[in-house]
Amino acid sequence: MTDVELLLRVQRGDLTAWELLYARCLPTVWRHACALAGDRLVVEEIVSETFLAFVRSVPAFDPETVHLHGWLRGVVQNKAADQGRQAAKRRRLAAAARNGSVGSEGSAEVSDPLETEETRQDVLSALDRLPELQRLVLEWKHADDQSVREIAARLGQTEKSVESLLYRARKEFRRLFELECADDMRTRVNTNVPPSTLEKSL
Numbered sequence: 426m427t428d429v430e431l432l433l434r435v436q437r438g439d440l441t442a443w444e445l446l447y448a449r450c451l452p453t454v455w456r457h458a459c460a461l462a463g464d465r466l467v468v469e470e471i472v473s474e475t476f477l478a479f480v481r482s483v484p485a486f487d488p489e490t491v492h493l494h495g496w497l498r499g500v501v502q503n504k505a506a507d508q509g510r511q512a513a514k515r516r517r518l519a520a521a522a523r524n525g526s527v528g529s530e531g532s533a534e535v536s537d538p539l540e541t542e543e544t545r546q547d548v549l550s551a552l553d554r555l556p557e558l559q560r561l562v563l564e565w566k567h568a569d570d571q572s573v574r575e576i577a578a579r580l581g582q583t584e585k586s587v588e589s590l591l592y593r594a595r596k597e598f599r600r601l602f603e604l605e606c607a608d609d610m611r612t613r614v615n616t617n618v619p620p621s622t623l624e625k626s627l
Contacts, residue, residue: 551601559594
């Protein structure tokens with residue numbers, strides 16, 4: 426059965442045809458995602474988002490003209506680019522945290538030394554654990570370099586409320602970051618690994 430025939434059946438609601446088409450397209454999507462992203466978790470996310478986009482777009486496809494595998498590769502490329510931009514944004518935010526501008530309200534609460542890969546992961550883990558809105562305002566402020574006024578306009582809030590939100594976000598980031606560092610310390614103690622310079626400074 427050709428892709429065109431399967432796609433026609435999928436558009437008519439044939440679940441068996443969908444399973445066959447998915448199995449036929451998955452290797453193409455997976456290989457292309459692996460070529461663009463090295464991390465397996467990122468690859469899995471790209472594949473998932475690509476097929477979600479496919480499901481949403483199926484009703485609009487013209488089975489006679491659509492080049493299905495080419496369309497899927499295009500979506501994979503766009504999703505991988507999105508992932509790359511997000512990763513770059515998170516790296517900038519982690520760098521801002523290392524420089525002390527995220528975890529403080531004017532002073533460098535997150536300070537030296539934060540240069541090890543382990544500490545970078547602590548920073549990113551703390552950011553991941555923040556409530557979504559708090560994480561977003563920190564990203565907009567410190568990774569996208571937006572002003573409080575710009576963030577307020579983006580959220581439809583007053584500048585005063587955004588300043589309050591940033592204060593809470595920085596405070597919560599600091600709390601979560603210290604928890605991550607404490608977890609690392611306990612892990613080292615349990616495995617008899619000497620504490621790092623960072624842990625001695627806490």
